[in-house]
Amino acid sequence: MTALVDEVTDLLQQLIRNACVNDGTPESGQEQRSVDLLASYLEGSGLDIERYEPVAGRGSLIARIEGSDPQAPSLMLMGHTDVVPVNPDGWKRDPFGGELVDGEVWGRGAIDMLNETASMAVAFRKLADEGFTPKGTLIYLGVADEEALGTYGAEWLTEHELDAVRADYILTESGGFQMPLPSRSGPKMPVMVGEKGAYWCKIRVNGTPGHGSMPLRTDNALVKAAEVVRRIAEYQPETQIHDVWRRFVEGADLPEEMARMLLDPQAVRSFSQSVEDIGLARMVHACTHTTFAPTILHGGVKTNVIPDSVELQVDIRTLPGQRAEDVRAQLAEALGELFGAVEIEGLADDEASASSMDTPLWETLNRATRQLVPGASTIPFMIVGATDARFFRRKGMTAYGAGLFSDRISFADFSSMFHGNNERIDQESLRLSTEFWGLVAKDLLG
Ligand SMILES: [Zn+2]
Incomplete structure (x- = not known):
């Protein structure tokens, strides 16, 4: 395993152990724990980091790599830090242990969506460490309260701190898994253009x-x-x-x-x-x-x-x-x-929301997917639940659900793990998605 995989595995384990369980009450979640974790992870690479905490404990974190050209399109990678409650009786492992077993990280949020929150942060830090100087600004948002109604997270930020979270393009959960489709020409990876x-x-x-x-x-x-x-x-x-x-x-x-x-x-x-x-x-x-x-x-x-x-x-x-x-x-x-x-x-x-798929970001996602999974291409799909993307679409921004997963976890297992028992993610998927965000940022923001 490469250092990159160790790094994203470790960050994911810590996010799981923070157990930011959101049961819908204002005092639950306590995402500030993961804001502290992400801040200490991202600090030291010369990044500009801001914290927002609309009520005590319900924190979100924004980090930015400023672009050199204010006219160039900007991109935000957004991952939520909260998770839904569990009933441990249905689990084979401690839901908040973040154990690594046979190449898989176990725990609440391993699929929804701490895996992406972690891989986005690692890709972001890696770009900063490499001295990435994009034309358009790259933003990372670790956001609270997605699992309730976004009241102390995405909704609050888009209502009260719009300038801090404004970007031409937003990427969040969750696409890039292999659907059991008998395609005639290679794997087709969904990008969520609407919900x-x-x-x-x-x-x-x-x-x-x-x-x-x-x-x-x-x-x-x-x-x-x-x-x-x-x-x-x-x-x-x-x-x-x-x-x-x-x-x-x-x-x-x-x-x-x-x-x-x-x-x-x-x-x-x-x-x-x-x-x-x-x-x-x-x-x-x-x-x-x-x-x-x-x-x-x-x-x-x-x-x-x-x-x-x-x-x-x-x-x-x-x-x-x-x-x-x-x-x-x-x-x-x-x-x-x-x-x-x-x-x-x-x-x-x-109401339902959707973004156009006729955008440069769509082409970028397709290129990055192809590069990491030869022969694959992206197809538009729709999330049947709700994500934070809707708040950004309502403000006129283009938001997609994206990612890149290995074929180790079947589609049936993948879809049953959202809010389900025995949530886990394989390290190959963590590697793929970390590399994916890096390629996407470089391709789009150049
Ligand atoms: Zn989610």
Whole structure:
């Protein structure tokens, strides 16, 4: 193993051990620990480092290598330092031990996304040490609070310190993994050019209270809610073959039959219901549909009381161009005559976002990918969850999710490790991504 791999492995292990667990409360996360770590790692290479801490403990760090030409495009490498909570019972290793086992680093955040936060920092420091003098400015941002709503991280920075985080191009999580596609011409590495929106809502189902000993023909809110849940779970919204999906399928260079199928709304649906690879099935489905996941149900007050009110929460993810009224129309379709019996309250409404793929950065990513994985090329894809990229796209910046991973971890394992058990990353992927960021910076900023 080279010194570079040791360096990124070590930094990743320390980030994992810092355990900046974000449970959504303002006092969780405590990313300041990793800000201190990153600052001490980056210091000493003559870099300009700034810290931002909107509330105690919720810190972010920005380091810059100033460009020589103010007109030249600038690039920001952004990695979040927080992670989601774990249930250690489901893990084979200590989730915060950062153990290196058989060439893999284990721990919460190894995939999402401390691996990239570490490899970006190592690439950045290496460029600084080499005396890299770019035309356009290169920025590194280690950002807090991605795993909640970005309130103390990307949202705060883009609202209050826009000049500090403004760049023409932003790279963040997460692309460059090998998808199980039968491409006719070499591996196709996804670059995330957009992400779905989130419409979270509360659905209140009302009934009439009564005595639990005489349930016949009562107006039981819980029984009604069960039917509401069933209808939402079984609802099949229209399949949408949108632009990013079309360009993904075209770029993947698939056997003709398969490409035709993935561009045909009817066939896409039956593909995702029948294909064996469950990770692929879920991904294809989520990329081409609005999704509805009932996630929370609260109701009832006492065993012997017929409940008069039940509250259901649904996690709905929208496609580009969809708005709250489109989602409500879909819910009306799903619930049929029950729609009139419920009240819907929106909890969060974050529209989908996308950046153009016709940019110099796109070409740069393609060249760097090809150089490190001969025969590979990049294809556009869409993240079905949410990342900090959305805050920057809303301010008019081009933001992609990128990276470069080895083929050691299968796509099914890769996608199940986000917020899942036994999160781990192989050192070959750490090497690839560290070299990738370096090549990208040199190619774009020159
Ligand atoms: Zn993440």
